[in-house]
Amino acid sequence: MTQSAPAGHDAHLATTGALNRRAAIASVSVALILALLKSYAVWRTGSIAMLGSLADTGLDLVASLVTLVAVRIAAQPADSQHRFGHGKAEGLAALFQVSLISVAALGIIVRSVQRFGGGNAPAAAEYGIGVSLFAILVTLALLSYQARVIRLTGSVAINADSLHYRSDLALNASVIAALLLESWLHLRGADALFGIVIGVWLALGAWRAATHAIDQLMDREWPLEKRARFLAAAAGHPGIKGLHDLRTRSSGARDFAQFHIWVDPAMTVAQAHDVMEALETRLHAAFPEVELLIHTDPEGQVDSDDPLAERDAHAVLADLKAAQESE
Numbered sequence: 001m002t003q004s005a006p007a008g009h010d011a012h013l014a015t016t017g018a019l020n021r022r023a024a025i026a027s028v029s030v031a032l033i034l035a036l037l038k039s040y041a042v043w044r045t046g047s048i049a050m051l052g053s054l055a056d057t058g059l060d061l062v063a064s065l066v067t068l069v070a071v072r073i074a075a076q077p078a079d080s081q082h083r084f085g086h087g088k089a090e091g092l093a094a095l096f097q098v099s100l101i102s103v104a105a106l107g108i109i110v111r112s113v114q115r116f117g118g119g120n121a122p123a124a125a126e127y128g129i130g131v132s133l134f135a136i137l138v139t140l141a142l143l144s145y146q147a148r149v150i151r152l153t154g155s156v157a158i159n160a161d162s163l164h165y166r167s168d169l170a171l172n173a174s175v176i177a178a179l180l181l182e183s184w185l186h187l188r189g190a191d192a193l194f195g196i197v198i199g200v201w202l203a204l205g206a207w208r209a210a211t212h213a214i215d216q217l218m219d220r221e222w223p224l225e226k227r228a229r230f231l232a233a234a235a236g237h238p239g240i241k242g243l244h245d246l247r248t249r250s251s252g253a254r255d256f257a258q259f260h261i262w263v264d265p266a267m268t269v270a271q272a273h274d275v276m277e278a279l280e281t282r283l284h285a286a287f288p289e290v291e292l293l294i295h296t297d298p299e300g301q302v303d304s305d306d307p308l309a310e311r312d313a314h315a316v317l318a319d320l321k322a323a324q325e326s327e
Contacts, residue, residue: 102203236282237275
């Protein structure tokens with residue numbers, strides 16, 4: 001059995017950690033600026049939709065601070081007490097963000113329902129509209145930067161943070177629409193109605209972010225397409241007779257894969273070791289950030305009690321794909 005991480009893994013971890021930290025700092029800065037501006041707009045307009053936007057920005061600020069702490073922890077290399085690294089700190093941070101968003105969404109919906117029939121229309125709508133337009137421009141710039149960082153690092157915490165700001169685009173646009181309809185076109189109840197829509201929007205975003213975070217914390221298998229590419233990269237090696245008992249998971253920006261390979265029973269230990277070394281090199285070329293754990297078996301032998309391990313991984317993957325397509 002051999003376990004390996006790609007060469008330069010610690011250096012890459014430091015690089016991705018630095019990128020994630022800069023993205024988190026940018027997020028905190030944007031949230032702080034927008035929170036101050038929206039607080040003023042709420043004071044001037046009294047708009048429920050703007051209040052919902054302010055609540056969302058306040059949550060963005062808290063969540064971004066949590067993300068900043070989480071990515072610092074996740075970037076730390078493995079140690080004697082955390083042999084698989086600290087990547088799950090990102091999943092925990094994402095769940096914390098989801099909790100905040102869910103509470104805010106409920107509060108906004110309740111406040112919006114109470115506003116119906118109140119008869120109080122927003123005032124000084126131009127302040128709310130101006131702040132919302134500025135927020136859209138700043139958010140677009142931040143999202144562009146976050147998207148680049150996510151492509152380079154795969155950070156689940158930055159991705160969850162980005163979800164907030166992606167929803168902010170529609171949220172700020174809805175604030176503008178609510179103020180125009182209520183204050184300028186005198187359509188009573190528009191502000192409260194948009195407040196409810198914003199609350200529901202936030203709740204749906206929280207659900208999506210929670211699903212991704214829970215998948216990582218529960219060690220969910222890689223997506224079928226990614227596992228299929230992994231198997232295709234491994235299958236081309238002439239020294240192995242088959243691959244079974246493939247298990248995969250992700251932790252923050254790190255991927256892990258463990259599996260058994262069948263080799264010719266007549267091979268010496270040294271020859272089998274050479275096969276594994278060549279296979280690791282091949283897989284690291286296709287999946288540079290994966291950490292591998294490989295066990296060697298004589299062809300046809302299965303050691304695991306897992307029923308999925310009794311057959312070749314390609315056959316198991318085909319069955320899983322067929323089951324998914326039938327759902």
